[in-house]
Amino acid sequence: xxxxxxxxxxxxxxxxxxxxxxxxxxxxxxxxxxxxxxxxxxxxxxxxxxxxxxxxxxxxxxxxxxxxxxxxxxxxxxxxxxxxxxxxxxxxxxxxxxxxxxxxxxxxxxxx
Amino acid sequence: xxxxxxxxxxxxxxxxxxxxxxxxxxxxxxxxxxxxxxxxxxxxxxxxxxxxxxxxxxxxxxxxxxxxxxxxxxxxxxxxxxxxxxxxxxxxxxxxxxxxxxxxxxxxxxxxxxxxxx
Numbered sequence: 510x511x512x513x514x515x516x517x518x519x520x521x522x523x524x525x526x527x528x529x530x531x532x533x534x535x536x537x538x539x540x541x542x543x544x545x546x547x548x549x550x551x552x553x554x555x556x557x558x559x560x561x562x563x564x565x566x567x568x569x570x571x572x573x574x575x576x577x578x579x580x581x582x583x584x585x586x587x588x589x590x591x592x593x594x595x596x597x598x599x600x601x602x603x604x605x606x607x608x609x610x611x612x613x614x615x616x617x618x619x620x621x
Numbered sequence: 622x623x624x625x626x627x628x629x630x631x632x633x634x635x636x637x638x639x640x641x642x643x644x645x646x647x648x649x650x651x652x653x654x655x656x657x658x659x660x661x662x663x664x665x666x667x668x669x670x671x672x673x674x675x676x677x678x679x680x681x682x683x684x685x686x687x688x689x690x691x692x693x694x695x696x697x698x699x700x701x702x703x704x705x706x707x708x709x710x711x712x713x714x715x716x717x718x719x720x721x722x723x724x725x726x727x728x729x730x731x732x733x734x735x736x737x738x739x
Contacts, residue, residue, distance in 0.1 A: 551730075551731045554728065556726075557726045597664060607716055612665065614664065
């Protein structure tokens with residue numbers, strides 16, 4: 510167990526739907542990152558939050574949004590889902606040192 | 622331009638041999654960090670080793686070492702005495718800029734699929 514908890518582990522949904530992925534960071538970590546891993550695009554950085562505030566945006570689509578709550582857990586919302594959104598979505602957390610990034614086990618999203 | 626380049630899509634290596642996985646990077650930031658992660662078929666991302674841009678010595682962690690050649694912008698991972706359990710995808714990644722609450726997401730290469738043969 511890495512200390513970063515992602516739920517659910519698997520998700521199957523239909524095109525056009527909306528889903529929410531949840532991440533609890535490792536205890537004490539203030540930064541949360543979301544990554545998407547697909548066969549086409551590889552591992553891509555989506556967005557980072559630090560202590561509740563958005564810090565950086567990567568290749569995140571406008572249909573996707575995220576937030577970090579006061580208890581530091583984070584949610585990634587994916588809407589108007591398309592077949593191409595099928596991927597493994599990772600959450601990672603870091604204390605903000607720039608060295609220790611811990612990944613969760615991922616949520617595998619399948620859009621049918 | 623790609624920031625992280627891994628030129629070996631796949632490699633086959635005999636068990637107990639040493640393996641070198643290539644990684645070159647591109648950044649104009651003087652402060653950066655380089656990481657290697659292992660992703661077995663089960664899918665989790667396992668941290669292997671870290672090298673900071675200002676570190677004077679090459680990083681080592683058990684059987685893993687990082688051959689850091691700053692002038693060539695190269696950060697190759699060396700696995701000594703490979704084992705069957707080393708079969709996995711290996712990703713090189715970079716953090717640009719200083720951290721401490723700043724923007725410090727990782728940029729990943731496309732990975733190398735390593736297969737260790739008995």
